[in-house]
Amino acid sequence: MLHWFPTPYPDELLYSVLARYHVWSGNTSPKMTIGELFGKRTVRSVWDLPANLNALLSELGSYWDADQLINNHTMFPYYAAFLLPKQAKQVKKSMLDGDGSTIHTRIGVAASNVKVKTNLWACSDCIIEDMETYGETYWRRVHQAHGVFVCPRHGKVLEETTVSVKAQNQHEFIVATPDVERTKIRLDGLNKEEIQLLFDISKETDSLLNNTRLQANDNTIRSKYLELLKQKGYASVNGMVKRDRVYQSFGAKFSDRSLELLQSSVMFEETDWLTMIFQKHRKSFHPLRHLLVMMFLETDLDHLFGKKEYQPFGKGPWLCLNAACPNHRKPVIKELTVTICYDTRKPVGTFHCDCGFVFSRRGPDKNKDDQYRVGTIKEYGHVWKAKLTELVNEGYSLTEIAKEMQADRATIKKYAAELELKVPWKLPKVQKKEVNEPLEGFETQLNERKNKWLNLQEEYLDKSKTELRKMVPDVYAFLYRNDRDWLNEFSPVKKRIQTPNKRVDWEKRDNELLKQVKKVVQTWDKDADKPTKITTSSIGKKLNELPLLQKKADKLPQTMEYINKVSEDTVSFQKRRVEFTIEKLKKENEPILEWKIYKKAGLRPTVSNEVKRLITLRTTEYETVKE
Structure with a gap:
């Protein structure tokens, strides 16, 4: 039994703890350290999911707990959350026992196309804090997780060290040091949203590692996914996933560049991971891809693992916002229908009160003030109408009634006309509704x-x-x-044309598009009745390539440089309109007069002095030639 063992630091890999033991024990041979720790010299050093932990625990004594060691200092919680319950149990058993050869195959890492980091990573700010606090630094779990490029604590881009996860000596544990050689990860070219996505992933990964979660049954997560897909309009009421909508929205939320960086690009195919992750889980999916789906569906780990229900408008009963109701602003509404906004795909709540007042608002509610917000009033109800009748009969003015009922004057007039109330103000004509059936x-x-x-x-x-x-x-x-x-x-969305799954040659595309743009500009307004302003938008419309110019401008540097060069500001366009109008007047043998130029060119007298001078100059030149 060992008489001394390092105390693990927060989020420290067990690999790092054993490396510190090796240094502080003064052992010169890695095998000597392995023998002291495990009681045998054949155990290999594994950084993420080590085996032979029962042997280690027997050397450490009763003070150490297996669950504490596995959950707090290995990558087990990262993978186990998304494994089938039977798989997670088998992986844990393999880690405790002596055979670790099947662990990585069992969790799907060996066959996954999300490749592990080849070296250990670190955060320079964490190293500085460690040296100030502990006098030494260590390897953190979260920094080694796939898709984590940013430190969740400091928001700083991580650095890759030269320490390989597969050391030349398979029994060696390499300690973290403040002067370890490292290179900062390059994230050049990423925009603000893409950087924020990486930070969000690092935060969720940290939460995943520090709160061990396991599925209750084989379809816990898949069932939650399906529930959210229905709520967001991505699946039918019968549970059929609308793949075209899913892929369209997923592609709009995450850029191709982000997905490629995270090794999770998608293709509209039956065997694609984004299709299969919503089907019955018969195999493992990488935790990184689960985190992407979780962010896409705007949920969190607590909801996925059953700790809270999806409640975009909070827990009922909800407030009645009918100003005429005796229960105004009181929690009396028990009927709420949640649908999805067609444009934004956000939840829309429709609230039905017993007073007949029906209103809706777009969610989710983000703070307490949102519960007092009315988006659209769908029905005022019998109580509101009775109050309106009462106020009219008591002789209140239109302004007073509108204020009391919290409605605009036009609404008061409309319902007064429908109720055939006798009022001193003019009422709009309202077509009476014929009720043919209940x-x-x-x-x-x-x-x-x-x-x-x-x-x-x-x-x-x-x-x-x-x-x-x-x-x-x-x-x-x-x-x-x-x-x-x-x-x-609840109608099919317009499907995007699926392009072949091959990388676009943007340099070639840029050159081809530049030729088209130059050709269009050279013949601009030829045979046109009136000139059109040269802008990115107008060029894109003429070429039928406006979405390409708007969304992929950064991939078309030559084309955009030329467009910016030839694009017209207001003054330039007005001056060209003047020249265009003068040429047209000449062809029609009409006199070149200032007032005619202003009128034919559609210019106001308030145009800039530069345009005024051009008009005066051209008319003077015409008079000189004429004489």
Whole structure:
């Protein structure tokens, strides 16, 4: 049994603890250290998921706990959270026992295309703090995790050391030192959002390592994913994932450059990891990719592992915001319907109060003040209308009623007209509604048509919204008239054309596009009735390449340099309009007069002095030539 052993530091790898033991014990041979620690000299040094821990614990004595050692000082929590329960149990058993040969194969690292870091990484600020606090530094777990390029504590870009994770001597533990040779990781060219993504990943990785979580069953995480996909409109009510929407939104959230850096690029294929991670989990997926999916679905680890439910508007009951209700601003609403905004994909809550007041707002709520916010009032209800009638009958003015009811004057006039109230102000004309059937019958018809529309989409997965509309024009028309928001939310989105899965030669693309742009500019406004301002937008529209110029400008340096050179400001465009108008007047044999130039060119008398001088100069030249 060992009589002394270093106390592990926060988040220190067990590998680092054993390396410090080797240095402080004064042993000259790595095998001598291995023999003292494990009672045998055949154990290999493994930095992330070491085995033979029972042998080590027997040498350390009863003070040390296996779970504490594994959960706090190895990479086990990082992988175990996303393993199937049986897998996690087997990995832990292998770490405690003497056979560690199957560990990396079992967790999927060996077959994963997310490759491990080849050397150990460090943070220069952490090293400085360690030397001031402990008088020595150490290897931290979080810095070695895949996808972690930034220190979660200091927000500083990490540095790669020359210490290999596979030392030449397979029994050697290499200690961290403040003067270890290291190179700062280059993240040149990343924008603010991409850098923030890397910082978020490092924070979530740190949380993953320091809070051991295990799935309750084989589909704990997959079920949570499916729940969130439905809430965000990425899956049907029956659980069918809308892959085109997922890939479109995923690509919009994470840049190609970020995904390539994180070794998690996606392709619209059945075997792609982003497709398979939402299916029943029969194999392991890398924790880094789970973190990306988690960020995409705007959730966190606590929700994934069942510690809290997804509640974008908090826990009910919710406040009634009807100014006429006796329960105004009191938590009495128990009915809440959550849908997804068609444009932003954010949750929209529709609140129904017993007073008849129905309102909605876009979420999620970020602070307490949001619960007092009304986005759209869908129905004022019987209590509000009764209060309006009461105030009108008591002779209150329009301004007083609007203030009391917390509604604008136009709304008060509209409902006063619908209720046929006698008021001293002018009312708008309101077309009376003919009720041909009870509300219950209407709701039944609406739900029937909604179900038919959803079933049609599931039957014809490849059909677009327009194609489905032609198949059932009566269903589409009914939903469009009566619940347009729902129709927009639960219709197929326009599919992007899938390009071949090969890297774009941007230099070649830049050269080709530059030729097209030059050609367009050279013939600009040729045979046109009136001139068009030369801008990036107008050039892009003429070439039908506006999205490319807007979103990939950084990849088209030559083209953008030329466009910036020929683009016109307001004065330049006005001067060209003057020249264009003069040439047109000459062709039509009309006199070149100042007032005609202003009128034909669409210029105001308030144009800049530079433009005024040009007009005066051109008219004077014309008069001189004429004489």
